[in-house]
Amino acid sequence: MSLSAVEQCIFDLGNSGKVRKAYVAEPDAFLARYALDDEERALVRGEDVAELFRRGLNPMLLMGFHMGLHGPASMGEYLKKMPTLASTLGTGE
Amino acid sequence: MGTIVGGFMMPHDPTVFINPRKLDNGHLMDAYAEIRRRIVELDATSAVIIGADHYILFTPKCLPQILICLGELNGPVDQLPGLPNRPIPHNPVLAERIFAHAQETGFDLAVARSLGVDHAIGAPAHLCLPEDGSVTAVAVYMASGVAPYLRLRRAYEFGAMVKSAVEAMDRDERVVILGSGGISHWVGTGEMGRTNPVFDRMVLDAIVAGDADALLGLTDEEILREGGNGAMEIRHFLGVMGQCPEGRAK
Numbered sequence: 001m002s003l004s005a006v007e008q009c010i011f012d013l014g015n016s017g018k019v020r021k022a023y024v025a026e027p028d029a030f031l032a033r034y035a036l037d038d039e040e041r042a043l044v045r046g047e048d049v050a051e052l053f054r055r056g057l058n059p060m061l062l063m064g065f066h067m068g069l070h071g072p073a074s075m076g077e078y079l080k081k082m083p084t085l086a087s088t089l090g091t092g093e
Numbered sequence: 094m095g096t097i098v099g100g101f102m103m104p105h106d107p108t109v110f111i112n113p114r115k116l117d118n119g120h121l122m123d124a125y126a127e128i129r130r131r132i133v134e135l136d137a138t139s140a141v142i143i144g145a146d147h148y149i150l151f152t153p154k155c156l157p158q159i160l161i162c163l164g165e166l167n168g169p170v171d172q173l174p175g176l177p178n179r180p181i182p183h184n185p186v187l188a189e190r191i192f193a194h195a196q197e198t199g200f201d202l203a204v205a206r207s208l209g210v211d212h213a214i215g216a217p218a219h220l221c222l223p224e225d226g227s228v229t230a231v232a233v234y235m236a237s238g239v240a241p242y243l244r245l246r247r248a249y250e251f252g253a254m255v256k257s258a259v260e261a262m263d264r265d266e267r268v269v270i271l272g273s274g275g276i277s278h279w280v281g282t283g284e285m286g287r288t289n290p291v292f293d294r295m296v297l298d299a300i301v302a303g304d305a306d307a308l309l310g311l312t313d314e315e316i317l318r319e320g321g322n323g324a325m326e327i328r329h330f331l332g333v334m335g336q337c338p339e340g341r342a343k
Contacts, residue, residue: 007153015149058239059281059322061148084283089318 014064095262100333102272105216110173125220143329144213145237157203165207169215184229194258248328252335272333274326292319
């Protein structure tokens with residue numbers, strides 16, 4: 001998968017409180033706006049930032065997505081989930 | 094004729110301003126103040142500020158390699174303590190001149206008619222330029238935060254292009270170029286909080302020596318591995334170095 005639609009979806013959720021409200025109110029209806037396949041929808045619904053990062057999504061985007069949904073205090077929780085950049089470059093954790 | 098009268102490099106890390114652990118950041122704030130003092134001392138009239146979007150301003154639908162704003166500026170839109178979102182005095186004549194010169198010399202720049210900048214440009218605009226608006230800004234964004242990244246050499250060539258654009262102006266303009274960015278830092282990855290002093294020293298030594306080739310020889314993978322995704326911002330330093338190829342830094 002190209003992840004392009006996921007990237008747009010995560011960008012929208014990370015950068016707009018209005019969009020987040022719509023997502024939280026009706027997640028399935030919200031995600032239906034984007035050209036996502038079932039696996040991609042599950043990654044977004046599950047807030048699987050680690051897997052999305054491994055698949056190439058920008059970590060700043062993912063950080064904004066997570067903090068947007070859970071607030072600045074969730075930074076520690078976010079970082080615990082995240083792989084290292086080095087691991088994606090093939091140099092190991 | 095316009096003149097490039099100086100170049101400066103500075104960080105824009107939000108944690109300097111949020112300061113979650115309430116550390117003494119006086120030395121950093123003093124450094125911004127020192128840059129402001131020197132810009133005033135140089136009698137600068139305008140500043141070209143180079144920053145990176147942190148995936149806040151530009152969407153997956155449009156990710157410019159290099160963007161220049163021709164009109165009004167405000168920011169930072171991601172407000173931080175001490176950095177309120179407010180209008181930033183801008184220089185449309187210089188921006189138009191750089192854009193026109195870019196077109197004439199083979200640089201195809203993306204354009205914003207007006208722009209709410211993020212902290213990458215908002216921090217230096219607030220902290221390094223005089224508060225009386227006597228030094229007006231031109232905002233430039235390079236693709237340093239979001240792939241596909243701008244080529245390092247293109248960032249360097251951009252600096253040289255700005256220099257020739259300024260020198261071709263028919264009005265007396267004294268321009269400083271500000272490269273806003275960090276050395277090693279990891280943003281949003283598992284290494285976040287880490288730095289690499291060895292990488293940082295190598296970059297700083299190259300800047301002090303005016304040795305652009307030492308930085309231009311790096312691959313993106315080397316930068317990512319040794320300096321993290323935040324270190325891709327050394328492009329902004331190369332932009333400054335490109336406008337003063339014979340320059341040495343302090």
